[in-house]
Amino acid sequence: MTDTDTSKINPLENEAIYIFREVAAQFEKPVLLFSGGKDSITLVRLAQKAFYPAKIPFPLMHIDTGHNFPETIEFRDRLVKELGLELIVRNVQDSIDEGKVKEESGRYASRNQLQTTTLLDAIEEFKFDACIGGARRDEEKARAKERIFSVRDDFGQWDEKNQRPELFDMLNGQIELGQNVRVFPISNWTELDVWSYIQKEQIEIPSIYFAHTRATFLRDGLIWSADDDVVYRDENEEVEERVVRFRTVGDMSCTAAVLSDASDISSVVQEIRDSSISERGARIDDKRSEAAMEKRKQQGYF
Amino acid sequence: MDVLKIATAGSVDDGKSTLIGRLLYDTKSLTSDKLEAIEKKSKQLGYDYLDFSLATDGLVAEREQGITIDVAHIYFSTANKSYIIADTPGHVEYTRNMVTGASTSQAAIVLIDARKGVIEQTNRHFFINNLLRIKTVIVAINKMDLVDFSEEKYNQIKSDFEALMSKRDYQDQNITFIPVSALKGDNVVNKSENTPWYTGKTLLDYLENTDQKDVYNTGTPRFPVQYVIRPKTEEFHDFRGYAGKVYGGELSVGDSVFVLPSQTKSKIKDIHFYDKKVQTASRRSSVLITLEDDVNISRGDMIVKENDLPTIDKQFTATISWMDSENLTTGKKYVVQHGVNKVLAKVSTIHHKINPDYSGVDETAETLKMNDIAKVSFKLNKPIFYDAFKTHRTNGSFILIDSQSNHTVGAGFIQ
Structure with missing residues (x-):
């Protein structure tokens, strides 16, 4: 920074750093939920800033559905190694094998919902009392009501009608044994805020966020990755190579691509600025019903 | 930014959700998939216009009842500013939500239905914005289309509101009046041709031109230590740094400081x-400070x-907003969270309840119910370092936590 004072720092960045420090101070076993997506990568950078010159004082945890884009996993492993962080991985496949959840079948089969069980089991296994996530209020209507410190009961459930008020920037992290708090440091960021930050900070992100050629097929007006091991495809759904990128990175089975030739960060930022479709418009998991997200959140989903 | x-x-x-929806629509912040959903739903409900309130009312119960229960956050941006709207319900039973929404805001919009004028609820909104010392208040006189864009009506409401302003405690508040129709879009983002008598700015224009310097109440610098960093x-x-956020004013290298307590x-x-x-x-700003000693x-x-x-004391008197279904009574103990500091507190006196509509106080109150506002004194088990709220918005505020x-x-x- 060539500036002599801190007045040019993004207010959202100041807020996120403040939240990270509150987590470290108020909780005994925090964890950062890391998906390999741009939001959780942004969280890692913010956490670095909050604690520098010390290391990030908590581990990362990835709930691996087994249906991730391989690029995301490679990226995850490299980032963790470079920053010398601890990474915990828990697999949805194990929850399936143990008979705790049942794999969905059919056209829209996805492991997205199944993650919840694996996540809640991992929270119990490690006795995590604070789980930091990259959810943003602008993503979806139910998330617009989410607190920065959001208390979950023993069953991991969200009681949206009985949330603690959050006043000024005072965060109340007092909980009972067995409860945990979901923490959302970038609650007030929009998709464009995240992309602009990635650009300004020159943060590296997985290659699938940029335009590339991919074998794809069309369904319901959306473009899907043609990976027959993971994504169900009818015989009449023809595979075609398209130049695409991903705006959001979830599972291959529930994340659609967009046609794009934005091959670097500045063209991606420009594309988001001009875009007329919301980010979650490419998430089939939200299209199941108008209240899809609210229902999943009540059950303990992120 | x-x-x-x-x-x-x-x-x-009074069209609050519609106003917000209109802001989103006219600033092209509604994406095509969201807009499609609104069109579909509006048609389903049999409306011949787009119901923009559908863009904001988030929870299932709210969509069913058509009302806003909680604080919802809505985001939009223009080329030079990002906006975050904390949207809260206005009924008396949601006073606590209004206080919560106002506490994180630097500006407030008070909506008035032009057909109804200043009503009891307007008093309450203004009272809370003034209590929370929000510096910029915009009074949006809405539904002007239903009163034929009458200048007379506008002036009448304005003067009624000005009568209210004389009762306010925080006189430094900047207050502006704008005649709008959220449903039709007059003076929200685009200047209306229906109000040639109005020469002021549109709502968005006014927000765009609000200088950030003017939205904060400044004070003296306070640096509560959040976390000690020892790599x-x-x-x-041997590095030992103090992490925290600077409030009120600024701190520079070389400043002589006192560490409290x-x-x-x-x-x-x-x-x-x-x-x-x-x-x-x-x-x-969230920084890390090291000291010479x-x-x-x-x-x-x-x-x-x-x-x-600041004042260093084991007792204080405050105006409080009670938010719990269990009543507050004299003698009860709570945790006071003052910034990042926590102490135990006992309610020593409830002085009086304050009617949040400028209709006076109730000195007979012995307990406080949810949504009550009152003047209360507390005794603490340890001293805290505080300023009066009127001189320092951050260091003069606290929350109460029930330790059970x-x-x-x-x-x-x-x-």
Whole structure:
């Protein structure tokens, strides 16, 4: 920074750093939920800033559905190694094998919902009392009501009608044994805020966020990755190579691509600025019903 | 980029959600999939216009009942500013939500239905915005289309509201009146041809031209220590930094400071933001400070400028907003969270309840119910370092936590 004072720092960045420090101070076993997506990568950078010159004082945890884009996993492993962080991985496949959840079948089969069980089991296994996530209020209507410190009961459930008020920037992290708090440091960021930050900070992100050629097929007006091991495809759904990128990175089975030739960060930022479709418009998991997200959140989903 | 947080409060029918939806629509912040959903739903409900309120009412119960229960956050941006709207319900039983929404905002929009004029609810919205010392208040006189864009009607409402303004405690508030029709879009983003008599700015134009410098109430610098950073690595072997956010004013390298509660004197050695050193930490920035001397500091301590001490005391009197279904009574104990500091507190006296509509006080109150606002004195088990809310918005406010339920049960503004 060539500036002599801190007045040019993004207010959202100041807020996120403040939240990270509150987590470290108020909780005994925090964890950062890391998906390999741009939001959780942004969280890692913010956490670095909050604690520098010390290391990030908590581990990362990835709930691996087994249906991730391989690029995301490679990226995850490299980032963790470079920053010398601890990474915990828990697999949805194990929850399936143990008979705790049942794999969905059919056209829209996805492991997205199944993650919840694996996540809640991992929270119990490690006795995590604070789980930091990259959810943003602008993503979806139910998330617009989410607190920065959001208390979950023993069953991991969200009681949206009985949330603690959050006043000024005072965060109340007092909980009972067995409860945990979901923490959302970038609650007030929009998709464009995240992309602009990635650009300004020159943060590296997985290659699938940029335009590339991919074998794809069309369904319901959306473009899907043609990976027959993971994504169900009818015989009449023809595979075609398209130049695409991903705006959001979830599972291959529930994340659609967009046609794009934005091959670097500045063209991606420009594309988001001009875009007329919301980010979650490419998430089939939200299209199941108008209240899809609210229902999943009540059950303990992120 | 500047970020402006705005609180809105309004009743079911005064068109608040419609106004926000209109702001989103006219600033092209509604994406095509969201817009499609609104069109579909509006048609389903049999409307011959787009119901923009559908863009904001988030929870299932709200969509069913068509009302706003909680605080919802809505985001939009223009080329030069990002806006965050904290949208709250306006009924008396949601006073606590209004207080919550207002506490994080730097500006407020008070909506008035032009057909109804200033009503009891308007008093309450204004009272809360004034109590929370929000510097910029915009009075949007809505539904002008239903009163034929009458200048006379507008002036009448304006003068009724000005009568209210004379009763306010915080006189420094900037108050502006704008005639709008959220449904039709007049003077929200685009200047209306229906109000040639109105020469002021449109709502968005006014927000765009609100200077960030004017939205904060400044005070003296206060640095509550959030977290102590000790890397214990070879490179930073003896490093001991104090992480926190600067409130009120700014702090610079070389400033002579006092550390509270020990009142030890020292000097600021360095100010870090991530891997860079800076000369000055400006208001609201999250930095890391090191001191010249080896002082024992932990979370909850406070670094202030020499000769600029806050009040250090084990008791205070405050206006509180009660938010819990269980009543507050004299003698009960709570946790006071003052910034990042926590102490035990006992309610010593409930002086009086304040009617949040400028209709006076109730001196007979012995308990406080949810949504009550009252003047209350507390005794603490340890001293805290506070300023009066009117001189320092951050260091003069606190929350009350019930140590059994762990819930945030109230908020207070120290006198």
